[in-house]
Amino acid sequence: MNKLRGLTGVAIAWAALMFSAVAGAQETKHYRFAHDQQLNSGYSIAYDIFSAKLKELSKGTMLVDQYPGAQLGQESQILQLVRSGDIDFAIVSSANTSTISPQAGVMSLHFLFRSDEHNIKALGDQKVFEAIRDMIDDTVQGIHAIALGTQGFRHMYGKKEVHKADDLKGYKVRVQATATEDTMFAAYGAQTVHMPFGSVYTSLQTGVVDFGENAVNVYLINKHYEVAPVLSMTEHEANNAIVWISDKLWQSLNAEQKQWVLTAARDVSLQEPKRAFELERSAAGKLGKMGVKIVTDVDKASFQKIADPYLDKLAKDLGPHAEKIKNLIRTIN
Numbered sequence: 001m002n003k004l005r006g007l008t009g010v011a012i013a014w015a016a017l018m019f020s021a022v023a024g025a026q027e028t029k030h031y032r033f034a035h036d037q038q039l040n041s042g043y044s045i046a047y048d049i050f051s052a053k054l055k056e057l058s059k060g061t062m063l064v065d066q067y068p069g070a071q072l073g074q075e076s077q078i079l080q081l082v083r084s085g086d087i088d089f090a091i092v093s094s095a096n097t098s099t100i101s102p103q104a105g106v107m108s109l110h111f112l113f114r115s116d117e118h119n120i121k122a123l124g125d126q127k128v129f130e131a132i133r134d135m136i137d138d139t140v141q142g143i144h145a146i147a148l149g150t151q152g153f154r155h156m157y158g159k160k161e162v163h164k165a166d167d168l169k170g171y172k173v174r175v176q177a178t179a180t181e182d183t184m185f186a187a188y189g190a191q192t193v194h195m196p197f198g199s200v201y202t203s204l205q206t207g208v209v210d211f212g213e214n215a216v217n218v219y220l221i222n223k224h225y226e227v228a229p230v231l232s233m234t235e236h237e238a239n240n241a242i243v244w245i246s247d248k249l250w251q252s253l254n255a256e257q258k259q260w261v262l263t264a265a266r267d268v269s270l271q272e273p274k275r276a277f278e279l280e281r282s283a284a285g286k287l288g289k290m291g292v293k294i295v296t297d298v299d300k301a302s303f304q305k306i307a308d309p310y311l312d313k314l315a316k317d318l319g320p321h322a323e324k325i326k327n328l329i330r331t332i333n
Contacts (some may be wrong), residue, residue: 030063031088031249034078036070036197038221042151042276043091044068046243046268050089050147053264062260064089074196076177083142085248091149094132094240095176101139104132104242105180106315106322110307111300112329113153113238120273122329123148123240129269131328132242135321144250147243147265149272151215152280153235157224158204158211161295162232164302165189171210174200180314181237187306204228215239217276217283225292232295236303243268 033051035043044066051064072078072087075096081087083100094107106112113119122128129148136145156162156173169189175181177194185192193209203209205227212219212228218239219231243265253261288294315326 027061028063029061030065032067032072033064033089033091034067034072034081034087035091036068036073036075036078037151037218038069040279041068041217041221042149042215042239042272042279043241045275045279046091046147046149046241046272049268049271050243050264053267054260057260057263058257062257070198074198076196079143079244082244082246083140085142085246088246088249090244091241092244093176094242095178095181097136097242098176098178098180100143101136102179103135103139103319103322103325105178106318106325107132107240108176108178108180108237109311109314109326110180110184110236111304112311112326116152116277118332119150119153119238119240120277122332123150123273124270125328125332128325128328128332131321131325135325136242138321142247144245144247145242146245146262147268147272149241149243149268150276151218151239151241152277154213154215154237154239155219156211156213156232156234156236157219157228158230159228160210161230161293162211162234163295163297164299165306166302168211172208173211173213174203174209175213179318183314184236184307184310187310188303200224201227213237216280216287220283220287225287225290230293230295231287232298234298234303235300236307 033047037043047066054062054064073081075092076099078087078090079092079100082090094104097104113122133145162168165188171190172193173185173190174195175185175192182192195203200212201222201224204212204224212224219225245261284294315323
């Protein structure tokens with residue numbers, strides 16, 4: 001009888017252990033985080049920070065899997081898939097965000113950000129984030145902004161050197177689909193061409209466009225230097241981004257889980273920008289050693305002279321949220 005009781009006890013303990021394991025497995029959920037850049041980019045840094053912190057806070061019950069390199073679509077497609085709830089999290093450029101919320105084009109205003117340090121401070125500023133969050137909540141359904149990030153500043157690249165604004169006159173430049181960029185590059189005398197990021201390499205190779213413009217590390221890891229071997233450091237525009245959560249997922253989370261998500265996202269806003277600019281400097285060093293022509297003596301004043309009068313006008317034309325965001329950013333020292 002004692003032996004039977006002992007076996008029964010072991011069986012019960014084993015059953016309890018198995019039940020606990022099954023319950024634990026059921027509690028652990030995987031979520032998809034998408035972006036269109038390669039690994040070792042500002043976007044993957046944002047993922048690393050966010051996923052690690054969320055795993056820590058949730059004690060391993062909320063695990064985020066990364067889908068880089070446009071595996072789930074280009075940025076405009078990713079935004080729609082987040083809105084429909086088919087993707088849980090994503091990071092997308094603020095410029096391409098203007099396809100669903102035109103006022104997001106304010107972050108693409110040329111020379112709005114004065115320096116690396118100014119950009120880092122602005123993206124980590126809680127009031128700036130809240131203004132962008134409110135803009136999205138007021139203008140778009142199915143998606144919420146939870147953090148801000150960057151890939152540094154955008155620069156011109158092609159087969160020709162750019163030393164001043166006049167050097168762009170008459171040339172075709174691939175730009176993101178924002179009213180801001182269409183206006184500004186036209187003001188410099190360039191012809192603007194819209195296309196998904198994944199088409200830029202071939203378009204530079206075949207001459208569909210004369211110039212691309214993007215961050216240094218983006219230029220490096222996507223090998224655009226192979227078809228556009230001259231990088232001109234114009235620093236005309238911040239290459240900022242927004243981290244997203246689908247409303248479908250947000251509504252399914254309890255209060256504690258929502259707080260974990262927001263805390264992890266806050267870490268992105270505070271940590272990713274600094275690391276992204278470090279990555280930019282590292283990329284420039286690698287490109288120089290590879291023999292890429294890097295033009296540093298750009299007369300940025302020639303661009304700013306044209307761009308400055310547009311800052312207030314474009315922000316006002318975009319709408320009240322855009323104007324508020326522009327004002328908040330400009331007051332940060």
